[in-house]
Amino acid sequence: IVIETALLNMYGKCGNLEKGRAIFDRMLNRNMYSWNAMLTAYAQHGYGEEVFELFELMKQQCIRPDRITFATILTACAALATLTTGRIIHATVIESGVCLDNVVGSAVVNMYSKCGSLEDAFRIFYTHEMNLAAWNAMIIAFSDNGYQKEALHLFRWMDLKGMDADEVTFVGILSVCANLADSVEGIWIHRRIVDRGMEFNYSVGNALVNMYSKCGNLEDAHYIFDKLHERN
RNA sequence: GAAUCAUGCC
Numbered sequence: 001i002v003i004e005t006a007l008l009n010m011y012g013k014c015g016n017l018e019k020g021r022a023i024f025d026r027m028l029n030r031n032m033y034s035w036n037a038m039l040t041a042y043a044q045h046g047y048g049e050e051v052f053e054l055f056e057l058m059k060q061q062c063i064r065p066d067r068i069t070f071a072t073i074l075t076a077c078a079a080l081a082t083l084t085t086g087r088i089i090h091a092t093v094i095e096s097g098v099c100l101d102n103v104v105g106s107a108v109v110n111m112y113s114k115c116g117s118l119e120d121a122f123r124i125f126y127t128h129e130m131n132l133a134a135w136n137a138m139i140i141a142f143s144d145n146g147y148q149k150e151a152l153h154l155f156r157w158m159d160l161k162g163m164d165a166d167e168v169t170f171v172g173i174l175s176v177c178a179n180l181a182d183s184v185e186g187i188w189i190h191r192r193i194v195d196r197g198m199e200f201n202y203s204v205g206n207a208l209v210n211m212y213s214k215c216g217n218l219e220d221a222h223y224i225f226d227k228l229h230e231r232n
Numbered sequence: 233g234a235a236u237c238a239u240g241c242c
Binding site: 001002003004005006007008009010012031032033034035036037038039040066067068069070071072074075102103104105106107108109110131132133134135136137138139140141143166167168169170171172173174175203204206207210 | 235236237238239240241242
């Protein structure tokens with residue numbers, strides 16, 4: 001079963017969904033890894049229909065979705081940007097008793113944001129104990145929906161709480177500064193990045209270059225660009 | 233202990 005799932009995953013990741021599905025169908029026994037791998041294969045290649053068909057099949061066979069199943073399906077909803085389906089899945093999550101303090105929390109926040117309901121995203125975020133990924137998802141949610149200032153406020157709040165930002169946080173918040181062309185905030189965040197020793201992280205470095213460029217500070221953009229390439 | 237997995241940029 002481990003070998004079969006690994007194979008199925010390999011074909012799925014490579015985009016050979018027919019072959020992956022053939023292996024899945026031929027398996028005599030399947031566990032959560034197998035179901036989730038098949039769902040992920042469809043989800044990561046934009047086959048929303050198939051994701052939901054397979055999810056239905058799970059229900060028919062009385063297989064209880066786990067948090068990874070839900071995270072995968074919510075990501076599919078986000079990609080399809082269909083709010084009604086998203087709400088139904090969210091209801092299913094609540095029904096199943098899976099908590100939102102793990103991978104599912106950020107997936108729910110992200111789903112609501114991508115489906116255009118910033119209100120729901122924030123309501124869920126605000127009423128649950130959320131991990132760093134969910135904070136990141138919420139910052140990006142504000143930014144994507146046109147609330148750059150609110151995204152900055154959330155970042156400041158994180159900072160005050162003493163939460164450690166990661167690569168995703170910094171890339172996201174730097175894009176907010178770039179959108180606003182706000183170099184004062186950008187410089188402050190740059191300092192935070194240096195504090196964390198993440199200035200040579202490739203993604204963060206690129207985001208810094210982009211931020212300084214959008215703020216019209218080509219000198220610093222160029223300086224960081226050079227430093228990045230010396231280092232990498 | 234690397235068979236499945238969420239949040240960002242390209």
